[in-house]
Amino acid sequence: MRRTLLGLALAVAAALPAAAQDSGVRTVDARWEKAMRAGDANAATACYAPDAVMWFPDTPEARGKDAILKAYQGFFGAYTVTDVALTNAVAQTHGDLSAGWGNYMFRLQPKKGGDGVVLKGRFTAAAKNVGGQWVYVADHASSEPAPPAAPAAKP
Secondary structure (H helix, E strand, C coil), rough: CCHHHHHHHCCCCCCCCHHHHHCHHHHHHHHHHHHHHHHHHHHHCCEEEEEEEEEECCCEEEECCCHHHHHHHHHHHHHHEEEEEEEEEEEEEEEEEEEEEEEEEEEEEEECCCCCEEEEEEEEEEEEEEECEEEEEEEEEECCCCCCCCCCCCC
């Protein structure tokens, strides 16, 4: 009987869409990606706890929702996001705390004109469940480093 119930539970879980199986930081990541594609600073900021901290490449620290909103407003004022992807994403959730890490990619079109920009890098995020909703408490991204220099030719 236990094997039958376990088998049934596994079959149901496998049949569920991936979003229904995800929890923790992955649910926030999905909301954040949607907000980024929409260019919606308010929706992006809603992914953060009131006392969250956000560290993005080449920008000052944004601590608290007001600073995070201001950072996203500046970003969306300068760029239109044409694509965003979180890849190689890993997440671990324990109780009301969750951590995630992986790689990111943005395709951006400057609003002032000019060639599109592709940004790639790495991210680490921590989230917590606040009143039944997962939100980021810390969001850190760093630019992808330049590839290592080729070894010098031997004389």
